[in-house]
Amino acid sequence: MTVVGVEERADGVSRTTGAQVNLAFRVAGAHNVGDRPAIVLLHGTSANHAVWAPIADTLSAVATVISVDQRGHGLSDKPSDGYDGCSFAADVVTVLDAVGIERAVVAGHSLGARNAWVAAAHYPERVSAVVAIDYTPFVEASVLDTLGIRVAGGDRVFDTVSGIEDYLQARYPRMPLDAVARRARWGYRQLDNGTGWVPLAPASALAQVVDGLRTPWDQEFRDVRVPLTCMRGADSAIVTTAAWEAARDAHPRGRWIVVDDADHYVPEEQPELVIAELSRILDND
Numbered sequence: 001m002t003v004v005g006v007e008e009r010a011d012g013v014s015r016t017t018g019a020q021v022n023l024a025f026r027v028a029g030a031h032n033v034g035d036r037p038a039i040v041l042l043h044g045t046s047a048n049h050a051v052w053a054p055i056a057d058t059l060s061a062v063a064t065v066i067s068v069d070q071r072g073h074g075l076s077d078k079p080s081d082g083y084d085g086c087s088f089a090a091d092v093v094t095v096l097d098a099v100g101i102e103r104a105v106v107a108g109h110s111l112g113a114r115n116a117w118v119a120a121a122h123y124p125e126r127v128s129a130v131v132a133i134d135y136t137p138f139v140e141a142s143v144l145d146t147l148g149i150r151v152a153g154g155d156r157v158f159d160t161v162s163g164i165e166d167y168l169q170a171r172y173p174r175m176p177l178d179a180v181a182r183r184a185r186w187g188y189r190q191l192d193n194g195t196g197w198v199p200l201a202p203a204s205a206l207a208q209v210v211d212g213l214r215t216p217w218d219q220e221f222r223d224v225r226v227p228l229t230c231m232r233g234a235d236s237a238i239v240t241t242a243a244w245e246a247a248r249d250a251h252p253r254g255r256w257i258v259v260d261d262a263d264h265y266v267p268e269e270q271p272e273l274v275i276a277e278l279s280r281i282l283d284n285d
Contacts, residue, residue, distance in 0.1 A: 004098045013049070013075055016098045021082065024075035025049060025068045025095055029060030037128075037282050038104035040092055041067045042112025044135075044265075045209050046151050046201050048074035050186035051109070051179065054271045059278060066104070068095055070112065072205030074186060083208040085217045089119035093126055105281055107131035107274070109267050110238065111209060114217060117228070121220035129227040129281045133274065134239050134264050136230065136247035137218035143238055148210040155203040157196040164188055164197055172265055179268040221250055227284075228254040229277055233262035233269070 005017040009024075016022045026049050029036070039059060041052040049067035056065040069076040071091055072083060092115065096104060106127050108116035113132035120127040154171075158164045164184040172180065188197045228251060232239045248256055257277065262269045 004094060006098050009075075013069075015075065016094060019094050019098075021071050021077045021079055021087075021091065021094075023068060023071065023077070023091055023095055025066050026056070027099065028056040028065040028067070029063055036062070036064050037285060038064045038066065038096075038101045039278060039282075040095065040104045040106045041065065042070060042088075042092070042106065042108035042115050043068075043073070044108075044110030044112055045147070045213075046073070046154060046187070046199070046206055047109075047183065048186045048200070050182040051268055053182055055267060055274050055278070058271075058275050059282075062279070063282060064099075064101065066095060066099060066101075068092075070115070072209060073201045075200070078202055078205050080204075081208065083205065083212045085114060085118040085212065085215065085220070086122065088115035089122050092116075092119040093123055096126055102126070103128050105129045105131070105278065105285075107133065107278060108135075109133040110135045110264065111213065113230075114213065117224050118217050118220045120226055120228075121223040124225060127226055128285060129229075130224055131229045131231065131274070131277060131281070133231045133266050134233055134236050136239055136243050137216040137221045137250065138243040138246035139213070139238060140240065140243065141214065143240070143243075144210060144213055147213075147238070148207065151206050151210055152203060154199055155206075157191070157198055158188070159196055161185075161188075161197065172268075174263055174269050175265055176268065179265075218250060221247070224251065227281065229257065229281070230254055231257045231259055231266055231274070231277065233264055233266045234258050234260050235263040238264045
């Protein structure tokens with residue numbers, strides 16, 4: 001049996017050691033682990049753990065909150081393959097085991113939403129509730145085609161950090177400036193020769209991530225037996241009305257929330273509403 005350990009970095013991010021795929025994560029509210037409720041937060045395609053910072057920091061007063069760099073992203077390993085729902089779901093368990101937490105609420109955005117409901121279906125003893133934000137099993141192939149092109153467009157060299165921020169602000173026009181700055185700070189690395197900055201998430205991994213989203217994992221969605229909340233930005237370009245309604249039909253026991261004044265990026269545009277929903281779940285747990 002492989003024993004997974006944890007190493008601490010100077011930047012406040014931890015990494016597993018000894019796992020088949022080692023994962024980076026940030027823990028907020030870590031004191032009294034085991035005596036407090038726990039939340040795992042999973043970002044979307046091409047993002048990183050830092051997108052959750054306002055939510056994690058607020059909820060750290062009442063819970064142990066673990067924001068993960070999912071495989072292929074941020075400071076986590078970038079394997080040559082293994083970007084399917086099962087592999088991402090197993091990573092949730094790897095992090096829980098490394099931190100010493102038996103059971104947690106798992107909240108995810110986009111790619112992370114898919115991974116959250118697959119984790120709940122495959123590991124029901126480890127997941128106490130799911131919050132799936134702006135993704136469903138019924139996102140259309142044409143939407144994923146567009147997403148793949150958009151994600152591939154980010155594979156470039158940037159001259160400066162401010163150039164990264166300008167690019168991200170144009171790509172995510174509703175995103176607050178502080179959220180853009182966090183994406184830039186934690187999602188890119190400087191080239192060894194110092195000539196520019198490139199994404200930490202390689203294009204090869206992101207292409208496999210998007211391709212993996214073409215498998216709907218709809219049976220796992222139906223199989224979730226813990227409390228499930230689905231949230232959608234009212235102006236989302238990813239979750240169409242048809243994809244949303246199909247998901248409601250597939251899981252009528254769920255809680256369904258449409259967030260006004262938001263598009264796809266609900267956790268960064270309306271973090272207070274995600275905090276409110278996670279707080280409600282903790283109160284009812």
